[in-house]
Amino acid sequence: MKIVHAASELYPYMKTGGLADAVGALTGTFADRGHEVSVFIPGYRDALAHPAAAAAERRFRIKVEMGNQYLSGDVLSFSPKKNLTVYFVCREEFFDRRLPYGNGERDYEDNADRFTFFCKAVVETMRIADLGADILHGHDWQAGLLPLLLREAERRFGVTLAMKTVFTIHNIAFQGLFPAATFARTNLPEEMFSMDGLEYYGQVNFLKGGILFADRVTTVSPTYAREIQTPEFGCGLEGVIQTRVDDLTGLLNGVDSAVWNPATDRLIPARYSAADLSGKRACRAALLKACGFEAGYTGPVVGMICRLTEQKGVDLVLANADFFVGEDCRLVVLGTGHKRMEAELQALAREVPGKVFMCARLDETMSHLIEAGSDFFLMPSLFEPCGLNQMYSQVYGSIPVVSRVGGLVDTVSDADTDESGTGIMCDPNAASLRDALSRVLRLFGDAERYSRVQQRCMARDFSWMAAASAYEALYRDSL
Numbered sequence: 001m002k003i004v005h006a007a008s009e010l011y012p013y014m015k016t017g018g019l020a021d022a023v024g025a026l027t028g029t030f031a032d033r034g035h036e037v038s039v040f041i042p043g044y045r046d047a048l049a050h051p052a053a054a055a056a057e058r059r060f061r062i063k064v065e066m067g068n069q070y071l072s073g074d075v076l077s078f079s080p081k082k083n084l085t086v087y088f089v090c091r092e093e094f095f096d097r098r099l100p101y102g103n104g105e106r107d108y109e110d111n112a113d114r115f116t117f118f119c120k121a122v123v124e125t126m127r128i129a130d131l132g133a134d135i136l137h138g139h140d141w142q143a144g145l146l147p148l149l150l151r152e153a154e155r156r157f158g159v160t161l162a163m164k165t166v167f168t169i170h171n172i173a174f175q176g177l178f179p180a181a182t183f184a185r186t187n188l189p190e191e192m193f194s195m196d197g198l199e200y201y202g203q204v205n206f207l208k209g210g211i212l213f214a215d216r217v218t219t220v221s222p223t224y225a226r227e228i229q230t231p232e233f234g235c236g237l238e239g240v241i242q243t244r245v246d247d248l249t250g251l252l253n254g255v256d257s258a259v260w261n262p263a264t265d266r267l268i269p270a271r272y273s274a275a276d277l278s279g280k281r282a283c284r285a286a287l288l289k290a291c292g293f294e295a296g297y298t299g300p301v302v303g304m305i306c307r308l309t310e311q312k313g314v315d316l317v318l319a320n321a322d323f324f325v326g327e328d329c330r331l332v333v334l335g336t337g338h339k340r341m342e343a344e345l346q347a348l349a350r351e352v353p354g355k356v357f358m359c360a361r362l363d364e365t366m367s368h369l370i371e372a373g374s375d376f377f378l379m380p381s382l383f384e385p386c387g388l389n390q391m392y393s394q395v396y397g398s399i400p401v402v403s404r405v406g407g408l409v410d411t412v413s414d415a416d417t418d419e420s421g422t423g424i425m426c427d428p429n430a431a432s433l434r435d436a437l438s439r440v441l442r443l444f445g446d447a448e449r450y451s452r453v454q455q456r457c458m459a460r461d462f463s464w465m466a467a468a469s470a471y472e473a474l475y476r477d478s479l
């Protein structure tokens, strides 16, 4: 099949979260399976400067209608491997910035324009490059306008650019909501700014466009697919989702084993496998050192890696700060984001420097060291579409401590209640997390049982093959 993907992140060129990992692994796996794959992302400053993108060359000069203006852009492309072409949609005014979505304090004011331009540029490049796609697959709100813009361009030019469209919701909490005035920049027919179109309580909602107008809608876990039909998790779009349940599928993300595999990982100080965990002990020693913890420490080390947001349950961890102060346990957190959360975690680390370590930066190498060097991985999310770190941690033999929501339910089961369990589960509240942390101490205190759970974690198969086959079946079925 000829498959075109469009997303705002793609590992390794631009990543702020799991979206990049998912799109990178999925498109790479499709290429390996013999499909002809094109992936479009914005030509962000960091993406263009990435050493892996050094071969990118200008291929097309495009003009895009935006309201009553025409804006030009360049499309660069290169082929990182057989069957895979990466396209960067460039316009300095929009994408030559230090960060992808905002200045660190708040979102950029022209995000509606930036991602309208991106979507229009994708469609225009598909047209002039004559990509002849079977499937156009967009991801998250930044690509939400694609299904509509594609059909509009086809109508205008009298051509077929893609047989079917698929749209994946990686997180329904991010919707791309903008003032009504931005609608004019889409050049879509006036009637599309209505309840049955992009309008959402007087504003423009990009995500809603993807949900309503794609031929098929997917999200990243079966549990999240059910949750987003409810007011508790639907973030106001549950009614819109309900209109598409017949075309909605939850497909779990996988683990990119080229990046996340303790047996081959070059970012960790020693490699290891379930059969020989001596390398994991070396990683633990390196992590203790990196955190400034006592070298001979023998209790449990709990790791946490996430964007610091409410979603990730950071406040539940902070509400249990006394646990980490008082109990025989070490906590290392790697994360950036919410300034108050960052400050409170840093204050806790200053209060008990030998027990809690806070690493407030984006650091790929440190994230691998934490996965490999910890005994437990903490992820008490309030909601979690799929989540990747709980899968990485199982692969690395670090037992996940997670809340019972979304993809966490589909990838972890509780070792205290299930004989084949691989983790410790709690409800997304501080008291339940406290109970889970006590169970961490108990499980770690029983070395034999800990080892059995750890072996079960490491025996799990989270490869992308299962997900890629499921997407292929969905594509075929839609055609």
Ligand code: ADP
Pocket: 016, 017, 018, 019, 021, 305, 306, 307, 334, 335, 336, 361, 362, 363, 364, 367, 386, 387, 388, 389, 390
């Ligand atoms: P989300 O997509 O909601 O952020 P996921 O668990 O699905 O959450 O994926 C997060 C990805 O981002 C993981 O690969 C994780 O290791 C990575 N990550 C998050 N924060 C950091 C950080 N500070 N440094 C390095 N990697 C990070």
